[in-house]
Amino acid sequence: MFKKLLVSSLALAASVNAASTCNKTEFAITSQSDLDALSSCTTLTGDVILSSDMVTANLNGIETIAGSLTASNSSTLTSIIAPDLQTITGTLNLNTLTILDTISFASLSSIGAIDWITLPHVTGLSFNTGVTSCPSVYISDTSLTSLDGIDLSSVTTLDLNNNLYLSEVSMDLSYASNSIDISFNGNSATISFPSLLWANNLTIQDVESVSIPKLSTVNGSLLLINNTFTSFEASNLTTAGGITIDDNDELTNISFPKLTTINEAGLEIANNSQLDDLSGFPVLKTDNGALTLYGDFDNATFPDLTLVKGAVTVKSTGDFSCATFNKMKSSSNIKGSKYTCSAASSSTSASSTSTSSSTHAASSSSAASTTTSSSSAASSSSAASPALVGTSSTLVGGILAAIFFGVF
Incomplete structure (x- = not known):
């Protein structure tokens, strides 16, 4: 009995010691x-x-x-x-x-x-x-x-930055509840997320190519900044909290063929020196934030856009017309208090001002002609009056003379 108790005690002590270790x-x-x-x-x-x-x-x-x-x-x-x-x-x-x-x-x-x-x-x-x-x-x-x-397959946060030899990032990631940020890694870095469907925020900087063929929603912001890719396509993206495409010096083409809604963070496309056509948003209907476009672009067509809730600032150094945006503003489809649209060539906004000035000038000319005619008529009437007065005076004088000599 004592031996059994001793063995049990030793085993318990060993167990306690192992647990504490x-x-x-x-x-x-x-x-x-x-x-x-x-x-x-x-x-x-x-x-x-x-x-x-x-x-x-x-x-x-x-x-x-x-x-x-x-x-x-x-x-x-x-x-x-x-x-x-x-x-x-x-x-x-x-x-x-x-x-x-x-x-x-x-x-x-x-x-x-x-x-x-x-x-x-x-x-x-x-x-x-x-x-x-x-x-x-x-x-x-x-x-x-x-x-x-x-x-x-899913992350809360994925942040890869300043890994100067990292040339490829490829994951079967489908969901990012907070953010994905791939920034300033290898000069020719390629990014591939073939299964990514949803991300809260997605930031891509200093990347040579990006593949996100299934991405349908960016709940927060999509930022594409300082990249070297020539083309960017989000072929299945339908909704984004905001989109910023800035300072991508080799970018010549953007395509968002299914994007219908941009929320409060708005849309900004600025300083992409080779991008002369911004018409990659064929079905965008609503921008619940601001719309900002800067660059040397000739075309910025948004054929289905019917509402911009924030400010609109469009400045192009290319052969661009403001006609569409002017029409949106005059139709109250731009709700923001600030609206600016200008281009290097004669823009519609500048032409509208010129046209109004011309019409005003024509009206002034017409008014001046009318005034001149009236003045001439008035002058003619004024000139005829003294003659009539003179004739009447002669007639009256003759009658008085006849009466005088007839009597006397």
Whole structure:
């Protein structure tokens, strides 16, 4: 009996010890031996923080980290390897690791968030199984050439910026509840989201090509700025909170064949030096915000547009006519208090002013002619009166003389 109690007590003590070993608020790792002491824990509950003095970090045996894994501000750490790790519920936080060149997580498929900043020697990832679940991804200032090993179907946030060797971003992403921002990566970067249907905000900057064939809704804003693509098409986009297309120096064609509604953020197309035709919105009916068009364009036709709720500012240095916009304004289809439309050539607004001036001049001329005629007539009448007065005076004088001499 005593032996059984002793065995049970020892087993319980071992269990309590194992639990305390594998469950802490924070695991402060200062050496590889600290990690080796945790290799019997399939699950670590708590945040794992690697010391900046470590050279390599091998997390063997650990399958789940119920917390975050962090390494930061190290000039000695060269590799992080976790062959059995499948899940990190918190953030995989790698920040300012100046000589790190190996990130190897052969079994990893789920991460709460990726936050990687300043990893100048990381060129690729060894994610053999592939990460398919990670709501938030922020990767900045690395030497990654691709994101092979990360393929997500939905995200809250995807932000890839200033990864100067990242030449391709391709994901089977269908939904982004907050934002997608791909900015200032490799000079010839190509973006492909073949399954993307809905995004709250989508920002594309300094990109050579974009493919979003199924995108139907951008709830917030679509921003296309400083890109090098020659053509942009959103073939299935029907609704956007706002669209900005600015400073794309090689852009010659835009196409939004199904877009019917733009909401409060409005439409802005400005300073795209090669874009001379803005007629890529054939069925746009409603702009609930402002409409701003700047550039050297000849054509800005919106055949179905019947309502702009905000201000309208159109300025072209090309051979452009303001007639359509003037008509919209006069018909009260432009509700905003500010309306400006001008072009380098004689625009309709300028012509309207000239026409009004000419009509006024003609009316003035006509009035002047009438006045002159009346004056002439009046002068003629005035000239005839003295003659009549003279004749009457002579006649009266004669009669008086006859009467006088007849009597006397």
